Amino acid sequence: MYEMTEEYALKLDREDELRNFRDRFYLDEKTIYMDGNSLGLMSKDAEKTIHRMLEEWKTLGINGWMGGEPPWYFYAEQLGNKMGKLVGAEEDEVIIHSSTTVNLHIGLSMFYRPDDKRYKILMDELNFPSDHYAVKSHLAMRGIDPEDALVLVTSEDGKTLDENEIIENMKEDIALILLPGVLYRSGQLLDLERLTRAAHERGILVMYDLSHSAGAVKHELSKWDVDYAFWCGYKYLSNGPGGVAGLYLNKRHFQRKTGLAGWFGYQKDRQFDMVLNFNQAEGAGGLQIGTPHLLSMAPLEGSLNIYEEAGMDRLREKSLKATDYMIELIDAKLSQYGFVVGTPRDHQRRGGHVALEHEDAVRINEAMKERGIIPDFRYPNVIRMAPIPLYTSYHEIYRAIEIIEEIMVRQEYKKFNKTRSVVA
Numbered sequence: 134m135y136e137m138t139e140e141y142a143l144k145l146d147r148e149d150e151l152r153n154f155r156d157r158f159y160l161d162e163k164t165i166y167m168d169g170n171s172l173g174l175m176s177k178d179a180e181k182t183i184h185r186m187l188e189e190w191k192t193l194g195i196n197g198w199m200g201g202e203p204p205w206y207f208y209a210e211q212l213g214n215k216m217g218k219l220v221g222a223e224e225d226e227v228i229i230h231s232s233t234t235v236n237l238h239i240g241l242s243m244f245y246r247p248d249d250k251r252y253k254i255l256m257d258e259l260n261f262p263s264d265h266y267a268v269k270s271h272l273a274m275r276g277i278d279p280e281d282a283l284v285l286v287t288s289e290d291g292k293t294l295d296e297n298e299i300i301e302n303m304k305e306d307i308a309l310i311l312l313p314g315v316l317y318r319s320g321q322l323l324d325l326e327r328l329t330r331a332a333h334e335r336g337i338l339v340m341y342d343l344s345h346s347a348g349a350v351k352h353e354l355s356k357w358d359v360d361y362a363f364w365c366g367y368k369y370l371s372n373g374p375g376g377v378a379g380l381y382l383n384k385r386h387f388q389r390k391t392g393l394a395g396w397f398g399y400q401k402d403r404q405f406d407m408v409l410n411f412n413q414a415e416g417a418g419g420l421q422i423g424t425p426h427l428l429s430m431a432p433l434e435g436s437l438n439i440y441e442e443a444g445m446d447r448l449r450e451k452s453l454k455a456t457d458y459m460i461e462l463i464d465a466k467l468s469q470y471g472f473v474v475g476t477p478r479d480h481q482r483r484g485g486h487v488a489l490e491h492e493d494a495v496r497i498n499e500a501m502k503e504r505g506i507i508p509d510f511r512y513p514n515v516i517r518m519a520p521i522p523l524y525t526s527y528h529e530i531y532r533a534i535e536i537i538e539e540i541m542v543r544q545e546y547k548k549f550n551k552t553r554s555v556v557a
């Protein structure tokens with residue numbers, strides 16, 4: 134479908150209606166950044182909103198809580214509503230809060246209410262380890278044996294999950310389901326609408342980790358009637374290292390009590406009454422625990438402005454085109470060197486990154502870095518490459534694959550050590 138020439142890549146860039154967004158980001162023209170799914174690049178818009186927050190701290194001190202523009206006191210709620218539009222949430226269903234793993238703990242504290250009949254949690258064996266640690270710690274804390282109560286859907290090929298099999302595992306003793314929107318390693322996108330419906334038909338609640346799908350694919354959380362969800366801000370959403378995460382609470386559950394209360398979850402207009410009984414705010418804001426991390430939230434505002442301008446439909450369309458293009462280049466130029474694409478080719482099942490698999494991935498990844506590509510290695514054999522529709526050009530995709538081809542032809546990777554580094 135695509136021509137395999139450099140001229141063609143340049144033509145795709147000229148015809149790309151999102152091409153101007155690239156100028157809004159800080160890119161190092163000497164490198165090809167393929168790691169926006171792990172840490173999104175900084176935009177000028179995000180820089181501006183961080184600087185505004187710093188300036189307000191400098192000039193207003195404590196008065197920024199009400200005198201900031203917008204007031205700091207309402208910032209997490211405001212940003213939450215802005216973020217909510219991107220994931221298909223209604224008013225007050227999203228709050229910007231804490232980190233992904235903490236938001237998972239909050240969800241477990243609210244939605245995991247085991248009884249004699251239903252006490253098991255259904256997960257999958259491919260989800261991010263932190264999610265497994267969190268769930269096991271909840272089970273242990275309640276005196277429930279994880280060996281008995283944690284049911285894991287297995288993967289036949291070690292890369293992807295089968296929705297039919299997930300649904301078959303939705304048995305009568307399952308209380309809660311926790312699944313990723315997009316699998317962090319292979320990039321498989323799960324059909325969350327279908328899974329949610331199947332779970333609800335069986336009286337099971339659902340919770341989704343959208344760390345690799347928020348900002349990459351389109352979600353309709355309210356329409357699908359998802360119970361609870363959470364995601365990273367620093368990946369696709371370019372909220373900066375350690376940037377604050379998001380969480381979604383379906384409005385059907387606004388009366389449900391959090392198991393991890395704190396004073397920033399108090400009804401907003403009465404929080405400073407300082408009474409000793411907790412009155413939870415209505416909405417996702419009621420799940421906040423402590424003082425919002427304003428400095429790590431401010432970049433999200435600028436970043437979300439860009440997302441609003443570009444629109445999730447156009448971003449998804451370009452992301453699919455870019456990953457299609459990358460996969461075709463891999464087939465044409467790299468498959469003869471033992472590379473395999475681990476990401477589903479079907480658009481309905483593909484997230485925003487491509488998993489390039491090779492038995493020598495550790496060393497090839499090192500050689501790529503030496504040649505100025507910034508990839509992302511996942512032990513033992515996956516190199517993740519994410520063309521970000523806001524700032525990755527088709528020409529960069531073309532060049533990245535061409536450089537990998539050169540690395541293989543010249544066997545440049547052979548000089549590197551086979552052991553991996555600590556952060557990988």
Ligand SMILES: *Cc1c(COP(=O)(O)O)cnc(C)c1O
Nearest residue numbers: 232233234261263317342344345
């Ligand atoms: C990145 C990621 C996390 C990270 O959690 P933090 O609390 O932000 O460190 C968790 N789950 C998934 C699926 C991820 O991809």
